Amino acid sequence: MRRTRWRLGLAAATAGLVAVAGIVVATSAQAAAGCRVAYTAGSQWPGGFTANVGITNLGDPVNGWSLVWTFPSGQRVTQAWNATVTSSGAQVTATNVGYNGAIATNATVSFGFNGSWTGTNTAPTSFTLNGVTCTGSVGGTTPPPTTSVPPTSRPPTTPPPAGNAMAAVAAMQPGWNLGNSFDAVGADETAWGNPRVTEALLDNIRAQGFNSIRIPVTWSNHHGGAPNYTIDAAWLARVREVVNWALADGFYVMINLHHDSWQWINTMPTDRTNVHNRYNALWTQLAAAFRDASPRLTLESVNEPQFTGSSGDAQNAQLLNELHTSFHRIVRQSGGGNATRLLVLPTLHTSADQPRVDELLNTFNTLNDPNLIATVHFYGYWPFSVNVAGGTRFDATAQQDLVGQFDRVYNAFVSRNIPVIIGEYGLLGFDRHTGTIEQGEKLKFFEYLGWYARSRRLTTQLWDNGQHFGRTSFQWSDPELIAQVKSSWTTRSGTASSDQVYVPRTGSVTSKSLTLNLNGLSFQGLRQGSTDLASGTDYTVSGSTLTLTAAAVTRLVGSRAYGVNANIQARFSAGVPWRISIITYDPPVLGAATGQTGAFSLPAQFRGDQLATMEARYADGSNAGPHNWTSFKEFDVAFAPNYSANTITLKPEFFAEVNDGQRVTLTFHFWSGTTLTYYVTKSGSNVTGTLS
CATH class of the missing domain: 3.20.20.80 (Glycosidases)
Structure with missing residues (x-):
């Protein structure tokens, strides 16, 4: 078959968004306090991002920490790990969880989170730890550096409990x-x-x-x-x-x-x-x-x-x-x-x-x-x-x-x-x-x-x-x-029966429903970017059924261009939000083709839809192609869509187990629910594909 505790400066070289600051830590009146924070937003996509935060303690050991910062662009934390994160407006407070509250001298702890943003995603540059403002060195006099500096020591290395x-x-x-x-x-x-x-x-x-x-x-x-x-x-x-x-x-x-x-x-x-x-x-x-x-x-x-x-x-x-x-x-x-x-x-x-x-x-x-x-x-x-x-x-x-x-x-x-x-x-x-x-x-x-x-x-x-x-x-x-x-690793997340809502390109727009999988959590609402959708107006929830109203769907699809028109998030009492893509489509259109068993592709105008699977049968109803115990063939092995090229390829592995001269009926299943029928016949190394 088949078939990081990082140095903060190394990560900064590849991150899309980095801020580094020193943090003073007050542990006692005699403590020589000081810390450094590396904030890295390494992954970003429209409306969302993932960030990592590393805290390096340069002073005396601390036991229990609370890190506070303010987002300069109104970002929000939507889900966190290795810390408990709360927000009040733009101000964010991250506190340790049970297993990472102690930070030894020259040791580092880190946590991460997913966030949402609109407009810009500017990194925070000022942090406080346990109520003390960042300085970047022991004693609180050195201004924060402008680039990330690797810590001088490795993370703590505790051996496994003896005999356990x-x-x-x-x-x-x-x-x-x-x-x-x-x-x-x-x-x-x-x-x-x-x-x-x-x-x-x-x-x-x-x-x-x-x-x-x-x-x-x-x-x-x-x-x-x-x-x-x-x-x-x-x-x-x-x-x-x-x-x-x-x-x-x-x-x-x-x-x-x-x-x-x-x-x-x-x-x-x-x-x-x-x-x-x-x-x-x-x-x-x-x-x-x-x-x-x-x-x-x-x-x-x-x-x-x-x-x-x-x-x-x-x-x-x-x-x-x-x-x-x-x-x-x-x-x-x-x-x-x-x-x-x-x-x-x-x-x-x-x-x-x-x-x-x-x-x-x-x-x-x-x-x-x-x-x-x-x-x-x-x-x-x-x-x-x-x-x-x-x-x-x-x-x-x-x-x-x-x-x-x-x-x-x-x-x-x-x-x-x-x-x-x-x-x-x-x-x-x-x-x-x-x-x-x-x-x-x-x-x-x-x-x-x-x-x-x-x-x-x-x-x-x-x-x-x-x-x-x-x-x-x-x-x-x-x-x-x-x-x-x-x-x-730490909690459950809510999901739903699908992450896709398909809306026809033409005709009236109707309400759309999904089944929520609460997984022991409570549903908190829907959000598009940083805007909360209105319960009762934009959506309703009855038991585990979430329904987007026709008015909300109409607004979300906009001009109804093919493909994803909008992404919204279902939020729950814990875990990561569940993305729901609102997609405009028309039934795909396939075209006749000729080719070779080693390289056969049929034209496919996907028109916003996506291919889920393909069936293959002979005229007598028996299964065709590899894995002939099932009519449904293996994705990427027997067939594969190419959305940028507007083709569906039937691979050599498929034709290797198709009978010569026998017509094969293919049924393409799309995620919108659309099914299309297509016919192929192999003659030696030649292949003919038709619509009827």
């Missing part, structure tokens, strides 16, 4: 994966297209609020042959360098044997001795290399273990147990910090299916070691995760799949005081691009996942191969997504 694996794993929440770098199969960490990892990247990820980082490492191409399998010194040194950067940033860190799992470990059923020898040799060297590392370093035996050519479940379980047992023995016997280091053991395929969970529990019972962690991966209900078989929505089936998997690992492990890490999570469609899953349905998935993982006391580590957090820009590619993820 559950508490240590709880402290790892939330986590992030450095994907497609050291796990890349090739010459070095750039083999899969990502740049070399930098210290600044880790600093920026830490500043985003992540407390643990999983650094997958593939060793296959970086060691010698039998019998010693000596790891390449330069490769090991490079891995150690990045691990040390992460530890110095205050992260909990996990490293492993990653794609080795399918490159050579999987041959264990037919090459048992050689696999054992190679596996043991690698872990013997790694145990020695990291023997004296911080206890915040954890070791994972293998990623997504799998076996080819085995006799079945029983042999798979036996082989994986052998690997785990060898790993455990080698690391523990290496001594030093490894004698009690937290070790991570996955299920077969990192699956949360009950038989796989039971197998791993048997291994835990045999090893009888309190410093072990169980891990599984979660990429959602497969039809939804890749958008196939009509799985376009995060519906009750997709939700129950999540609940079942999280409940199984909770019941097997957490209820027995064995911690669990969801070592990777996301959606498989993200491997192509994040637009494979419709935006609102994607947000509902991440909102629910974060909440339910918290309820089951599971630590989560987001899989990111570069498609989420820019490795050099240090910006999130999808601000709405990361806002939802961050919110889910």
Whole structure:
């Protein structure tokens, strides 16, 4: 498959909006007080932005803080994390939450928020902390600098509670994966297209609020042959360098044997001795290399273990147990910090299916070691995760799949005081691009996942191969997504049955209704930009049904140009607001076309609409194309819309499994509810597409 605590000055180089000021902190009459604040609005879009605020204490330790500033352009905070934020007009007060109230000398705490703006989004430049005005130095005499200055020390680094694996794993929440770098199969960490990892990247990820980082490492191409399998010194040194950067940033860190799992470990059923020898040799060297590392370093035996050519479940379980047992023995016997280091053991395929969970529990019972962690991966209900078989929505089936998997690992492990890490999570469609899953349905998935993982006391580590957090820009590619993820770490958010309201281009405008998913919260109202919509006039709420009046819809669509005419936000008593796009459309228009199986695109005037999925059937009603157990084909694999080019492409993977000479009826389903029929016939490498 696949298949920051930051230095404040580094972030300033890439942020769109930065203000830096000193802050005096009054802790006692004798305190040599002083602080620095870095305010960075790194992501901005029409009407909204995301900001991070870092507070560096230059004076005596403080215990409990309150940061106050005034927005110069009337901005508003709509949702915050790692702080409690209240507003009175333009004045904003942020106070610590329970776990970040203490700031040691030269230490930094940070929090973030989403905000709204109109006109301009000017950064505040003056802050007070605990009632004392900013100065930028100890003693309060130096004027604030005009550029961000890196702090002289790293964030505090507290080791995990001794002998308490559950508490240590709880402290790892939330986590992030450095994907497609050291796990890349090739010459070095750039083999899969990502740049070399930098210290600044880790600093920026830490500043985003992540407390643990999983650094997958593939060793296959970086060691010698039998019998010693000596790891390449330069490769090991490079891995150690990045691990040390992460530890110095205050992260909990996990490293492993990653794609080795399918490159050579999987041959264990037919090459048992050689696999054992190679596996043991690698872990013997790694145990020695990291023997004296911080206890915040954890070791994972293998990623997504799998076996080819085995006799079945029983042999798979036996082989994986052998690997785990060898790993455990080698690391523990290496001594030093490894004698009690937290070790991570996955299920077969990192699956949360009950038989796989039971197998791993048997291994835990045999090893009888309190410093072990169980891990599984979660990429959602497969039809939804890749958008196939009509799985376009995060519906009750997709939700129950999540609940079942999280409940199984909770019941097997957490209820027995064995911690669990969801070592990777996301959606498989993200491997192509994040637009494979419709935006609102994607947000509902991440909102629910974060909440339910918290309820089951599971630590989560987001899989990111570069498609989420820019490795050099240090910006999130999808601000709405990361806002939802961050919110889910501490609270629930309200959602709705859709994030889209479609209005026909012609004809009378009527009222439009959506179902609110309150998720235990209360509905607070609708807002467009900084303007509140009027209850009763612009909208009504009856139970969980939100209705936009015809008059409000008429105003919001304006001249009714195709596409998104307005965005409004449904606000709730907690969490992030729910964006609702008001969209004008007409039914799309398709055109006849001829082409080749390797490059066939049909003309498509989308006229404000968007494609949800596609069905393919032969004339006799049987399913055509790949995944022939369903008529609904896989988005981005069998077909893909191109909105800028006004085309829909039928991909070579689709035609590879279409019968020659048989006419295929395609049904395109659009998010407005429109369906259109189209016909294609393959003759050798030639394709003809018609409307009738």
